Amino acid sequence: MVRKAFSAIALGLLYLISLLPLRFLYFLADGFYFILYYVVGYRRKVIDQNLQNAFPEKTATERELIRKNYTHYLADMVVETVKLLTMSAKQVRERVTVSNTKLVTDAFNAGQSVIGVLGHYGNWEMNALRFSQLFKERRVIVYKPLSNKLFDRMMMRMRSRFGATLVAMKDTARKLVEFRREPTVTVLVGDQTPARSDIKYFTQFLNQPTAVFLGPEKLAKMTNSVVVFCDIRPTGRGHYHCNFVPLYNSPKETAEHEITDTHVHYLEEVIRQKPQYWLWSHRRWKFQPQDVFGQDAAELTMAPLNTLQASA
Template sequence: MYYVLYAFLYGLSLTPFWFIYGLADLLWLLVYGVIGYRKKVVMDNLAHAFPELSPTQRRRIARRFYRNLIDNFLEAVKLLSISRRQLSKRFVCDYSLMERLYADGKSCQLHLGHVFNWEYANADFSSKTLFSFLVVYMPIGSAAVDRLFRKLRNRFGTILLPATDMRNAMIPYRNKQYVLTLVAEQNPGDPSKAYWCSFMGRPAPFVRGPETGARMNNIPAVFVSLRKPRRGYYTASLSVGAEEPRDLPEGELTRRFVRFMEREIRQQPEIWLWSHRRWKWPYKEEYARLRIDGSGAAPGSVPGRGENDNI
C-alpha cells in the first residue's frame, strides 16, 4: 500500500504548481461546496471567535480557510520532490535569531500553532539550521500514511520524535545543541491536567509539555509567526517568548504564547486550522485552580492583564 501511495503522490509532486492549484480549486468545490467537510465545526468556531463580525464576513473567512486547507495538503505533496532552491523562493524567514542562539551555545524550543503552511516551515527550517532539528509528531493510525509523512517531513534533515515516546527519543540529543519544534496550542488528552486560559473569547485547555520542557532545561522559547502574502508563498518571523523560562512564574510562558496566537489568528484568520475541535473540552468550575489568565488560582500564575500582556 505504501509504495502505491508513494508512487502516485510522487508523480503528482512532479507536476507544475499551476496544475497543483488547478486541482486544489476543484477539490475546494468538492470539499467546501458539496461535502461540507466539518463546516459546522468551522462556522461554530468562527462565530465564537469573531462575534463582532457578520455571518457574511465569517463565511468569507471560512471559504478562504478551506482554500488554504487544501493548498496546504497539496503543497505538502510537492515537498516529495521540490528543490531547496524552489523551497527558498516560496518560504522566506530571517534566521538571525537562531544563528545568534547557536553562536551562544544554546539550544532552544520553537513554539508555533496550526498555521499554514507548517509543512513548508518544517522543511525550510530544517534545511537551514546548524542545530539538530527535532520535531515532535503524533504517529498516524494508517501505517502507510504515517510512513509517507515521515518521509516527507524528514527529507530536508528533520529528526522526528514520536509524541508517544518523546522522553526516550530525546536521549541521543540531550548533550547536543538542538531545536525542539512544538505545535504548542494542541488539545490536551486530559483537561484536568492542563493549563486553562481564555483563548479567542472562550476558556480552553493547553498542554503543559512545551512550558515544562523549556523551564526544566531553561532554554529560550522562540515563537514562530507565519504569514501567507499570496498563494503558494509564505513568510515567517521569529521572536523570543522567554530567554530564560525558569525565571518566569508557572504558567506565564504558556499565557504569553496564547496571547501571541490570538494576535496571529486575528491578523490573518484564514490560515489557522478552524476545522480543529479546539474547544471540545467544556470548562468546569473545578478547573479554576488551573487558570493562568487571572481567572483562577493556578500555582505561580500571574494576572490576566498587566505589564506583560503586550509580549
C-alpha cells in the first residue's frame, strides 16, 4: 500500500514537471548530469566494462569521454521523456524530422505490411510519438511491460497518445495475426537482452558475442512484411531525425538469421559513429555463449558466431 501511494505521488509530480518548458528542464538535466557523473558515478563499472569490451582500440581517455558525454545525454533523455507526457503533437513534429516514409507507403500500396527495427539509440520514445503521427494505417508499437503497474500504465498512455496501438512483446505474433487483413507498420526495439531461457541465437555485436531476439525476423517472415531500419540520429539538443532505411522487401527469401544479423550490424555502425547516444548503462552482455550452450561454445571464435544457436 505504501509503495503504491509513493508511486502515485511520484507519478503526479512527473506530470507537473512535464508542464514546465523544455528549456527549463534542460537546466534540471545539467544538474542531474553533474550528480550522476561527478557525485554518484552512475553505473560506472557497467559502463566502463561495456566500453572497454566494445572499443578495445580506444584509449582510456577516449572511453572516459564517451562515458561523460553519454551520462550528459542520458540526463537530457530523462527530462525529454518526462516532457513527452504532455508534449503536443505539433511540438513533437517540430522536434523530430522524418525522411524516406515512401518506403512504408510503397509497401502498403503493394499489399504488404512493414516491420521497423530500431535500437536504444537517441530518444526512441520521442521518435515513437512522431512515428505515431506518420500514417493513417495501423501503427503498432511493441513494448516490454514494466513491473510497476502505475508507471506501466503511464508509459502506455504516453506511447499511445497519438493513435498508436500498444502490444506487449509476448503478444506480438498473436496480434499481428489478428491484424493480417489490414496494412500495419510495427516498430520493435531490436537490441534488448533476452532472458536466459529465451536465448536462441548469438551474433557479433560491438566486438563480442551478443544474445539477440529473433522476433523481428520471425515476424517479418510470418507476415511477409517489408523490413526497414529506423535510423534515429540526434541533430541538436532535443531534436532528432529519423530515416527509414530499406533492408528487405522479400523476407521469406532470406537465409536464416540474415535479417537479424543485418539490423544488428547496421545499428553497430550507427553506434560507432557517435557512441554517446546508445544505452551504455544497460547490462547488455549478461550472458555468454557458454552460459547458454555449454562449454563447447567457449572454444568457438568470433568468426562463426552464426552457428551459436539453440538446437531446439
